[in-house]
Amino acid sequence: MSDNPVQAEQDMIEDGMHNYTSEEHWVKPEDPLLLERLEWFKDQKLGLMMHWGPYSQLGLVESWALSDADGDWSRDGVDWEVDSTELKRQYFDLNKTFNPIRFQPELWADLAQANGFKYLNFTTKHHDGFCMWDTQTTDYRITGRDCPFHTHKYADITKNVFNAFRARGLGISAYFSKADWHTPYYWTPGMKHGNATSRGPSYDPKEYPWLWEQFVQFTHEQILELMTNYGRIDVLWLDAGWVNDYRDQNIRLGEVVDKARQLQPWLLSADRTVGGPYENLITPEQTLPDHAIHVPWESCITLGTSFSFRYEDKYKSVRKLVHLLVEVVAKGGNLALNVGPQPDGRLSETAIERIQGLGAWLNVYGEAIYGTRLCAPYFEDRTFLVQKSGIIYVFRLYGEGETVPHEVHLPLSSGFTAVDLVGGAEGLAFRSTESGITVTLPEEEARGAAPIAHVFRVV
Incomplete structure (x- = not known):
């Protein structure tokens, strides 16, 4: 100073x-x-x-x-x-x-x-x-x-x-x-x-x-x-x-x-x-x-x-x-x-x-949201991460009228056993990539108007 x-x-x-x-x-x-x-x-x-x-x-x-x-x-x-x-x-x-x-x-x-x-x-x-x-x-x-x-x-x-x-x-x-x-x-x-x-x-x-x-x-x-x-x-x-x-x-x-x-x-x-x-x-x-x-x-x-x-x-x-x-x-x-x-x-x-x-x-x-703590890499583009009690939550945010992709990239390392949608389908298919994991959304999630966000529970 x-x-x-x-x-x-x-x-x-x-x-x-x-x-x-x-x-x-x-x-x-x-x-x-x-x-x-x-x-x-x-x-x-x-x-x-x-x-x-x-x-x-x-x-x-x-x-x-x-x-x-x-x-x-x-x-x-x-x-x-x-x-x-x-x-x-x-x-x-x-x-x-x-x-x-x-x-x-x-x-x-x-x-x-x-x-x-x-x-x-x-x-x-x-x-x-x-x-x-x-x-x-x-x-x-x-x-x-x-x-x-x-x-x-x-x-x-x-x-x-x-x-x-x-x-x-x-x-x-x-x-x-x-x-x-x-x-x-x-x-x-x-x-x-x-x-x-x-x-x-x-x-x-x-x-x-x-x-x-x-x-x-x-x-x-x-x-x-x-x-x-x-x-x-x-x-x-x-x-x-x-x-x-x-x-x-x-x-x-x-x-x-x-x-x-x-x-x-x-x-x-x-x-x-x-x-x-x-x-x-x-x-x-x-x-x-x-x-x-x-x-x-x-x-x-x-x-x-x-x-x-x-x-x-x-x-x-x-x-x-x-x-x-x-x-x-x-x-x-x-x-x-x-x-x-x-x-x-x-x-x-x-x-x-x-x-x-x-x-x-x-x-x-x-x-x-409640009780969570920071989780690196914290955010990437419109994807945000937090963690709580050994669980990582990943938010994918969508704009009004945006087209929802069939697959969503999550900036996470490998080693996870399950990916669920909070408030939705569980046991989603996913695969590891060089930069994280790619999750396949259920077909019904990619229809209609974009939600405010998809929230993934990763364990």
Whole structure:
């Protein structure tokens, strides 16, 4: 790594804007319990991610329009006449109209459990600082008196969501933004930038250490509230990677994570794009690595085009979702599939339909997904490999309308005794070749429309 801390940080990052920490900078935990929990995490394969807050009312990207420095891309959906100052005022006032009275957490949890999701990653607080739990640190919260939802029986949204998913056996990952653009401890009016805003604090923490210390204590208190009052949490998923000691924004994360682990010793932490001992999981965003990664990782990818709810969004097809999941798993990771709930608390009918389509596929082929591990050569063209308990599973993916071949090449060495189709015929004919084995498909498999994939079980 470079002697320059900012350059060192850049050296750790891969894949540009949607970046993630490189595998070589992953630090293996020493605690046996955390190592055990990482194996649990690697077994899960599919999580449901949910970005939700007052911003869903606008159908814009979450939080980012508040940052003037990011306005060139984050305000492309702002189609009403408004200047930057007024836009920020309007955005921060969205809590006064957020009233998702059709929110039914049990329906969300039922949908996830029935369709193969194994854990939830829920946004307890995004960069805008609005808290989706009953925090005592700020009135800018879902249970605050300014928010009309505060009298509802489900007012503490985070508690009700976590309880519903946990009751159905799903793990809990708590998304938490380390940056907070609402608190005056981070964006302080009248500082050096005037009214201009960027993703970092409005002051230099080195020049105002007492103010920065208030922000550190504020952040610690919020994290410990979640760790104390909201049941078992499996992963603390920390966003806003620019809040770290490389950028002189040291919130003493190790201190608060260690306190959290006194309460919940099994807690994994994902300090995104920062590296070091508190980034137990590497988290690519809206992208897949081009190679297999041999340490725990999770790619967060949207079901539509946006993490937050977008009106008339374009959702990925079931075929695309299955292909994404297969590629992620074959490269050693988990897929956190993001769905943005509507302002009223429901999921869109199209989102539900696609989730159910993915679940129907997993109901047949899930044995080749859950609990699997990497298997060299990992992938070749549209063929992907995984292994579990002495069995190798090979996926052959097909595009819409593709002609299914009579024979399929599998990039495996010889020495196998049987090849079956998961969910189909067993004891398929196969022969060894110089580059693997060639399997003959049953005649009925080569007729009609191409399936999403053929899944072979090789022993």
